[in-house]
Amino acid sequence: MLTSRQVEQFQRDGCLVAGRVLDWARLEELRGELQRVLDTGPDGFVPGQPRPVRFLDMGKGPSSPVWQIVNIWEASEPFRKLLHHPQVIEAISQLTGCSDLQIWHDQIQFKPPRTGGVNNWHQDAPYWPVIKPMTPVSAWIALDDADTDNGCMWMVPGSHLWGDRIEYLHRFKAEAFFDVGRDFIPPPEAPTQAVKAIPWPVRAGEVSFHHSLTWHGSYRNTSPRPRRAIALHYMTGDARFNAAGEHLMKQFVHLPDGAPMADAGPHFPVVCRNGRAVAPADAPDLQ
Numbered sequence: 001m002l003t004s005r006q007v008e009q010f011q012r013d014g015c016l017v018a019g020r021v022l023d024w025a026r027l028e029e030l031r032g033e034l035q036r037v038l039d040t041g042p043d044g045f046v047p048g049q050p051r052p053v054r055f056l057d058m059g060k061g062p063s064s065p066v067w068q069i070v071n072i073w074e075a076s077e078p079f080r081k082l083l084h085h086p087q088v089i090e091a092i093s094q095l096t097g098c099s100d101l102q103i104w105h106d107q108i109q110f111k112p113p114r115t116g117g118v119n120n121w122h123q124d125a126p127y128w129p130v131i132k133p134m135t136p137v138s139a140w141i142a143l144d145d146a147d148t149d150n151g152c153m154w155m156v157p158g159s160h161l162w163g164d165r166i167e168y169l170h171r172f173k174a175e176a177f178f179d180v181g182r183d184f185i186p187p188p189e190a191p192t193q194a195v196k197a198i199p200w201p202v203r204a205g206e207v208s209f210h211h212s213l214t215w216h217g218s219y220r221n222t223s224p225r226p227r228r229a230i231a232l233h234y235m236t237g238d239a240r241f242n243a244a245g246e247h248l249m250k251q252f253v254h255l256p257d258g259a260p261m262a263d264a265g266p267h268f269p270v271v272c273r274n275g276r277a278v279a280p281a282d283a284p285d286l287q
């Protein structure tokens with residue numbers, strides 16, 4: 001349960017590191033599962049074997065890879081359980097004010113030691129045009145200590161209040177502005193013109209929450225350590241399908257335009273109903 005101070009901080013900043021949610025044993029289990037999937041590789045899954053929805057290098061190739069795995073939960077029982085983590089679900093429910101939640105999708109971001117690349121500045125919501133209203137809050141759980149040396153996220157606190165600025169953020173080159181206080185120009189309605197990007201370190205096993213309009217990105221991993229993390233993107237109970245949009249997960253939605261995403265089926269498990277976390281065992285199987 002978040003304190004009222006933490007909720008206020010999130011409302012003001014659009015980001016919050018909210019403490020430890022995984023003990024060492026659980027961390028080790030998830031790291032082991034991630035390694036199993038990485039060792040299998042994008043082309044190593046045999047027909048019929050449970051596999052993630054996407055598995056590819058979103059970086060600039062072998063010299064600066066950023067491995068992205070979408071819906072690892074579909075290939076790994078421990079990651080499926082993680083979607084239902086009661087502490088995380090309860091916090092998302094508090095931060096969104098919604099008592100019904102389901103998974104939109106998960107996303108591993110793995111930056112290998114020394115070579116791991118950059119995630120450009122962006123907001124999440126503009127990339128999710130198939131759901132309306134946008135899904136407001138994501139949980140980002142560190143599987144390693146993430147700091148400025150191994151490519152932690154950077155945030156622009158308060159930027160979630162400035163609407164959809166993705167066109168503006170796309171102007172920045174991959175390497176730009178991972179440096180405190182550089183000259184982002186906020187929109188005129190921003191309360192301050194001194195926009196600061198701040199590093200956002202998160203320790204292994206801790207959860208960080210960010211609003212889907214918060215400006216964020218992450219720099220290279222120049223350290224000898226890996227940077228492994230998973231983002232859990234949730235939908236609120238009022239989310240509806242927008243058939244005009246495009247997204248990787250659209251292939252699993254067989255609904256008419258405007259239908260509630262609550263009916264979207266087993267690729268989008270319900271994790272919170274009437275304010276109570278739904279146990280993984282009560283979520284339907286994928287078949």
Ligand SMILES: O=C(O)CCC(=O)C(=O)O
Nearest residue numbers: 109119124140218229231
């Ligand atoms: O892990 C990262 O470097 C970026 C993650 C991100 O953009 C997100 O979770 O929305």
